[in-house]
Amino acid sequence: MSAKIPLLLILSILSIFRILSILPMAKIIYKDEDGTSTEIIVDPEKSVLEMLEEAGIDYPFSCMAGACSTCKITVHKGKEDLKDDAFGTPMYPVDDNEVLSCICGVNKAFAENPDAVIELEKTEE
Numbered sequence: 001m002s003a004k005i006p007l008l009l010i011l012s013i014l015s016i017f018r019i020l021s022i023l024p025m026a027k028i029i030y031k032d033e034d035g036t037s038t039e040i041i042v043d044p045e046k047s048v049l050e051m052l053e054e055a056g057i058d059y060p061f062s063c064m065a066g067a068c069s070t071c072k073i074t075v076h077k078g079k080e081d082l083k084d085d086a087f088g089t090p091m092y093p094v095d096d097n098e099v100l101s102c103i104c105g106v107n108k109a110f111a112e113n114p115d116a117v118i119e120l121e122k123t124e125e
């Protein structure tokens, strides 16, 4: 019997636990302009904007290419855990505490840390 089968079984069980939110995972806390907080489970394969959308947050965007700044978002905590060029090259300048959510992702090490938290808030215009 191949050694791959037990490994696949273990990975499948871990995936089920993650889907059921049994295992703690890194999270993003998004605070809307009205003060509502939403906790978002991190997916390192998706941009911050995609994670926001999947959580039901209607965040503004336009170009989806890092060129317009419509999607910029303020980072209150965890900027070091974000990768601002994960899904493209930022072409629009933003402040030090902001990222372009359409092309920004999270670092893999962050996603695997169950105690890790990034705090985001809609950027004031």
Ligand code: FES
Residues within 6 Å of the ligand: 060, 061, 062, 063, 064, 065, 066, 067, 068, 069, 070, 071, 072, 092, 100, 101, 102, 103
């Ligand atoms: S939607 Fe244009 S920079 Fe993100």
